[in-house]
Amino acid sequence: MEIREHTTKAFAADLQSLNQLVAEMGGYVEKQLGDSIDALVKLDRDRARRVVSADDAVDELQRKIEELAVTTIATRQPMAVDLREVIGVLRIANELERIGDLAKNVGKRVITLNGDYMPRKAVRGMKHIADLAQGQLRNVLDSFARRDIAAATSVWTRDEEIDAMYTSLFREILTYMMEDPGTITLGIHLLFCAKNFERLGDHATNIAEAVYYMVEGHSFPAERPKADTTTGIRLPITH
């Protein structure tokens, strides 16, 4: 009885540490993403360099979470909802690491874009999709902190907005490239940046799924909103 009680308390302490680490990692990645957006919109290379170098801390946090999660599973042998909590935390850390990579990739591209002129309308478009992605990240981190499955579900269903925005931005940038081949190189990097924000939205919905799973013990009941038909892959190509 006493041993069980000790294990329960020790597990609760481990879980609290894991949650704190994920919150910390989420905060880091949010900051990294915000900086990458600012760097892109203002073509600020110094800030872009900070975004790139910040990624090591994010990777380090993921390793730390992975280690603690594995130790927790091995020593506390959690079951049912407790085990789901630990697995959910592992999955979220994995998604956050990927989001950090995407922000870093935006930073790396900005570093190369110095001196390039970006049409004001494209700047607005990039800012728009980036803000949508950032909003999704913020909301899904909140849903994790509060274990709020309504908020998680809302993130999951709103991913379509980012996909639609990506399709429209893809077309717009393509138009610039067609009209002025001098903008092709810039356009390519902007397309890759836009794609990064679109993928970031997918990772936010994966986190939403993890939060749902932690609370409910299964995945979202319906099909995931189809991210694929509107990623700009089909539409801007077949015609």
Next chain:
Amino acid sequence: MEIREHTTKAFAADLQSLNQLVAEMGGYVEKQLGDSIDALVKLDRDRARRVVSADDAVDELQRKIEELAVTTIATRQPMAVDLREVIGVLRIANELERIGDLAKNVGKRVITLNGDYMPRKAVRGMKHIADLAQGQLRNVLDSFARRDIAAATSVWTRDEEIDAMYTSLFREILTYMMEDPGTITLGIHLLFCAKNFERLGDHATNIAEAVYYMVEGHSFPAERPKADTTTGIRLPITH
């Protein structure tokens, strides 16, 4: 004593199942990748559709591996090298899932490319980078099966070849796009495909790192070959 022996045997059986599942998943992903390359080079939309639909099986295998790994850690409480084996398997399954996603994305793009004319030189270039990536995947899966750290190290160091190939292909496709703006849309999709193969190489090196860690208990001794300066991000942009 008897309980310990039982646990040891049970752990060995779990580990064998995990290894078999990873080998199976590796085989699937190799096939998926090979099909995506064929589909791209021959612009074979049917095959591309099969590549896309094959991804569900890969995702399913990853979930299965994750579940069994977690159960193994919770019930057998492995330590030291045994624990490293399970964590290594988890990491490799994660990387394979990402490789499957990249092959799927190539497939999705091929579906939209029907009827587009691809310059023969670009086809050769795409085939070359894809074959390099496929070779890295094959070699790293072999290194995992044989726990061969020399082979893993070789995969790790050879990633630079893919990066260099990507840079050269990036420039080539860019040239087509500049010369004939009618090829811009096709060019963009080819660039995304090429980028997928380049990233695939990064995931192969991550698997190599996981194999090294499983055997040696720590990461590669030297710095990872720098994948970033040659990803085509900087070179084709600053000039």
